Amino acid sequence: MQASHESNPQLRAFLYARNSRGGKSTKAQLLENRRECEARGWQNAGEFEDANRSASRYAKRIRENFEDMVARVHGGEADVIISCESSRLQRDLEVYVMIRRLCVETHTLWCYGGAVYDMSRPQDRNRTALDAVQSESELDVIRERNLRTVRLNAESMRPHGRVLTGYVRRYDPETGDLIDQVPDETWAPLVQRVFREFVSGITAHSIARGLQRDGLLTSTGREWRDTGIVAMLKTPGYAGYRVFQGKIIGKGAWDPLIDDLTWRQAQMILNDRSRKGSRTTAVVNELSGIPSCSGCTGTVQAVGRRSKRKYGCRTKFCASIGADVMEAYVEERLVRWLGRPDTAAAFQDPARNAEVEEAVALVAKLAAELNQARAAAKTGALSVASLIAVEAGLLPRLADAQAAAEACTTASPLLVSLLGRDDVEARWGALTLEQRRAVLREVATITLHPALRRGDSTLYEGRIVMTLGPRRPGQSSDAASAASSIG
Numbered sequence: 001m002q003a004s005h006e007s008n009p010q011l012r013a014f015l016y017a018r019n020s021r022g023g024k025s026t027k028a029q030l031l032e033n034r035r036e037c038e039a040r041g042w043q044n045a046g047e048f049e050d051a052n053r054s055a056s057r058y059a060k061r062i063r064e065n066f067e068d069m070v071a072r073v074h075g076g077e078a079d080v081i082i083s084c085e086s087s088r089l090q091r092d093l094e095v096y097v098m099i100r101r102l103c104v105e106t107h108t109l110w111c112y113g114g115a116v117y118d119m120s121r122p123q124d125r126n127r128t129a130l131d132a133v134q135s136e137s138e139l140d141v142i143r144e145r146n147l148r149t150v151r152l153n154a155e156s157m158r159p160h161g162r163v164l165t166g167y168v169r170r171y172d173p174e175t176g177d178l179i180d181q182v183p184d185e186t187w188a189p190l191v192q193r194v195f196r197e198f199v200s201g202i203t204a205h206s207i208a209r210g211l212q213r214d215g216l217l218t219s220t221g222r223e224w225r226d227t228g229i230v231a232m233l234k235t236p237g238y239a240g241y242r243v244f245q246g247k248i249i250g251k252g253a254w255d256p257l258i259d260d261l262t263w264r265q266a267q268m269i270l271n272d273r274s275r276k277g278s279r280t281t282a283v284v285n286e287l288s289g290i291p292s293c294s295g296c297t298g299t300v301q302a303v304g305r306r307s308k309r310k311y312g313c314r315t316k317f318c319a320s321i322g323a324d325v326m327e328a329y330v331e332e333r334l335v336r337w338l339g340r341p342d343t344a345a346a347f348q349d350p351a352r353n354a355e356v357e358e359a360v361a362l363v364a365k366l367a368a369e370l371n372q373a374r375a376a377a378k379t380g381a382l383s384v385a386s387l388i389a390v391e392a393g394l395l396p397r398l399a400d401a402q403a404a405a406e407a408c409t410t411a412s413p414l415l416v417s418l419l420g421r422d423d424v425e426a427r428w429g430a431l432t433l434e435q436r437r438a439v440l441r442e443v444a445t446i447t448l449h450p451a452l453r454r455g456d457s458t459l460y461e462g463r464i465v466m467t468l469g470p471r472r473p474g475q476s477s478d479a480a481s482a483a484s485s486i487g
Contacts, residue, residue: 012045096132201438238265
């Protein structure tokens with residue numbers, strides 16, 4: 001490259017920076033590029049950066065700003081392209097050939113590593129081609145090393161990838177090798193709270209709102225959203241499962257934050273077909289979407305304004321009935337059924353009744369202490385830091401008590417707290433609307449029959465049929481046979 005070109009103040013320079021994961025930031029690269037541009041007396045005609053983007057043939061995302069820069073070079077807006085290294089502009093020989101052709105056709109120079117290259121000169125083409133081959137070769141070595149590390153970690157069931165919220169990793173200070181992954185004292189209780197509330201019938205939307213009300217943010221300092229809660233609930237690592245190439249391959253070499261039963265219950269709720277398509281926001285009507293219409297097997301939904309609410313078939317409009325009437329009918333029969341001693345027996349091993357009663361009592365006691373602490377935090381009597389500390393002490397004990405109760409029964413923790421209780425009516429009244437719907441989904445099959453006369457929305461014998469009993473997959477035939485039909 002001729003010296004006159006290198007110091008020509010009329011040359012317009014495009015400055016480009018790129019990085020993938022780790023490495024020198026695009027900001028730092030642009031700073032170096034500006035210094036190079038100023039030292040040579042060139043005009044800074046534009047800056048382009050692609051953060052977290054690969055330049056290899058394995059890239060999965062387009063480098064939007066690189067494409068924009070190439071188009072503008074084609075348009076004659078620049079005389080030279082500056083990058084810190086050859087690999088910042090490309091790590092693929094096919095891309096290198098494209099850049100070389102671009103520079104030749106548009107008479108554009110390429111500056112990197114403190115040198116300026118003119119692609120019309122054979123010696124410059126040879127030099128840049130050698131650098132391009134080296135850049136691609138380095139990437140292949142890095143990729144193979146990373147893949148080997150992933151395979152070795154999978155074989156040893158060690159954690160890999162990003163650190164899950166709720167864990168911290170410890171590394172050897174000398175070698176930098178991973179030692180282990182352990183629960184984080186601050187974040188692990190929050191993860192356990194999310195799972196516990198979800199399996200108790202609270203929606204992801206309400207869980208997120210509850211965390212916001214308590215002043216608890218994500219690990220990145222943002223407010224919780226439904227999508228973040230659902231993503232957490234779907235992550236096998238919290239139950240201690242190791243995932244490789246998208247599949248669970250066994251238990252990992254770290255302590256789980258939740259037990260297997262809670263994990264299975266959460267996945268069952270997430271995969272419940274009856275919930276598909278339902279809104280994640282706060283529910284308004286207790287029965288909407290739960291009953292079915294006997295006329296067309298369609299779903300019965302809430303219809304009409306608040307003062308004239310009804311439940312009706314939304315598929316073929318086969319049947320409808322007053323909302324208050326239907327809710328009162330369903331609730332009265334459900335509460336009466338829940339309080340029966342033989343109902344509890346349908347969900348548990350008769351030989352372990354005493355264990356269940358003791359565990360349920362402990363669950364209620366610990367839950368009351370937890371709710372009391374959260375109420376104090378809401379009023380300001382307890383700081384957020386103190387609340388987290390209280391939860392750190394209570395949540396493990398609560399989880400153990402719930403696990404003890406659930407080990408003796410096929411019912412969810414929420415249902416366990418209602419089955420066969422003398423005060424079931426008061427307990428039912430204290431549940432949130434979401435928790436009531438969760439109980440109904442777990443035990444009730446409700447069918448609404450069309451009226452004898454078209455347009456009749458009153459209640460009479462046979463209009464509503466309820467079948468109550470264990471509904472979860474994998475439950476015993478004895479439990480299923482205990483279902484009670486109420487018409």
